[in-house]
Amino acid sequence: MIKKYPIERSEAEWRKQLSEEQYRVLREKGTEAPHSGKYNMHFQEGAYCCAACDAKLFESGQKFESNCGWPSFDEALDGAIEYVQDRSFGMIRTEILCANCGSHLGHVFDDGPTDTGQRYCVNSASIEFESKPKS
Numbered sequence: 001m002i003k004k005y006p007i008e009r010s011e012a013e014w015r016k017q018l019s020e021e022q023y024r025v026l027r028e029k030g031t032e033a034p035h036s037g038k039y040n041m042h043f044q045e046g047a048y049c050c051a052a053c054d055a056k057l058f059e060s061g062q063k064f065e066s067n068c069g070w071p072s073f074d075e076a077l078d079g080a081i082e083y084v085q086d087r088s089f090g091m092i093r094t095e096i097l098c099a100n101c102g103s104h105l106g107h108v109f110d111d112g113p114t115d116t117g118q119r120y121c122v123n124s125a126s127i128e129f130e131s132k133p134k135s
Contacts, residue, residue: 007053007101018052025125026052026103029095034069037124042071046131048122055080055100057127058120066112066119071127073120074112081120083108096120 009017014027024030039048048058048071057080058073066072079099086095086107096105105126112119 003102005100005102007055009101014052019125021125022051025123026105029104030123031106032070032123032125037070039071039122039124039127039129040069041065042129044129044131046129048073048127049130050098050101050103050105051126051128052103053098053101054128055098056130057081057098057105058122060132064112064114066121068119068121070106071122071124072112073122074114074116074118076120081105081108096122098126 015023018026025032043063045060047056047060049056056077058076062073062075064072064074082097082099084095084097086093093107096108097103098105103126106120106122109119109121110117
């Protein structure tokens, strides 16, 4: 049985909407090269949203420098992420998907340095940044 998401599009519609790299990461479960993503060393105030459907996933206060080569967060917004066991490449990991559209974001690991103990390792291609409005 295929899971239904609030936002659903055909693969042709996703291809039309997303860049080639975004499609490869978000829809084909790809991974960008380490230290190559635009949000790896990005630390402005705001929110990080799904690049496929604009659902808010992480707040900037949840981001930290992990030195792993990908944007890392210690916590996701409530209900924003779906967790799926991933047994690819001979490993057992937890894949993270956007709960709104089912797009692949990356993986979460239990080796984070903050109080949560979590490290959400996210591809820059899977997110977009929304700056916090100046008051």
